[in-house]
Amino acid sequence: MTKQDKAIRSTGWRTDFLLGFPDGILVILFSSQLLYDKMPVQDFYYIHFVILAAVTALFIVTTFFANRGAADHEDGVLTADERQKLQKLDISEQVITHIGEEMAADQKKWEDMLVKEEVKEVAYHPPSAFRSAILTGVFFLLGGILPLFPFFPDENFENASQAGLTSGLLSLLVFAYIKARMTKQRPIPMAIRHMLIGGAVVLGVYIISTARNLA
Numbered sequence: 342m343t344k345q346d347k348a349i350r351s352t353g354w355r356t357d358f359l360l361g362f363p364d365g366i367l368v369i370l371f372s373s374q375l376l377y378d379k380m381p382v383q384d385f386y387y388i389h390f391v392i393l394a395a396v397t398a399l400f401i402v403t404t405f406f407a408n409r410g411a412a413d414h415e416d417g418v419l420t421a422d423e424r425q426k427l428q429k430l431d432i433s434e435q436v437i438t439h440i441g442e443e444m445a446a447d448q449k450k451w452e453d454m455l456v457k458e459e460v461k462e463v464a465y466h467p468p469s470a471f472r473s474a475i476l477t478g479v480f481f482l483l484g485g486i487l488p489l490f491p492f493f494p495d496e497n498f499e500n501a502s503q504a505g506l507t508s509g510l511l512s513l514l515v516f517a518y519i520k521a522r523m524t525k526q527r528p529i530p531m532a533i534r535h536m537l538i539g540g541a542v543v544l545g546v547y548i549i550s551t552a553r554n555l556a
Contacts, residue, residue: 365484370509405474
């Protein structure tokens with residue numbers, strides 16, 4: 342490799358868990374609550390198997406490429422070459438300076454975040470990147486199964502949807518506590534944040550369903 346010889350990694354499987362698990366819950370919570378009364382039982386099962394497989398594969402691929410990182414992390418700073426290109430566009434020096442300052446500020450925020458989250462830079466290692474990608478996909482799959490599982494033993498989808506909603510939100514609550522412990526943050530604000538995210542997903546389902554019924 343030439344430039345992409347570094348990867349940003351922090352806590353191994355913990356990072357993969359924090360990335361994949363909650364997204365699995367949220368994606369399937371949204372799709373199951375939106376579709377449970379819109380199609381036959383077998384079609385519901387089939388489309389969710391497709392969703393789980395497709396999004397898991399997408400997570401694996403994107404995580405693998407994200408783990409490749411870059412040779413350095415100065416990409417957020419305005420380079421001399423970029424400054425020259427802006428000057429050729431007849432952009433004033435004051436505006437160019439402002440752009441550079443904003444980019445530098447964003448880069449500083451990014452670096453501060455890496456320090457705060459105790460993220461370290463390690464040498465790029467393809468097997469490790471692949472293992473991390475697979476683990477992220479597995480955690481996404483596990484998270485997605487939780488709100489979906491109640492639909493399998495109970496084909497009365499009205500009841501199953503309530504159980505799936507409860508299961509999904511409780512899973513988010515438990516995840517928030519685990520994340521707070523892992524990242525040494527306060528559990529109550531973390532729980533509130535994730536409940537708001539779950540509530541936003543449910544609200545989105547309600548809005549879409551209402552708009553569809555009115556159409």
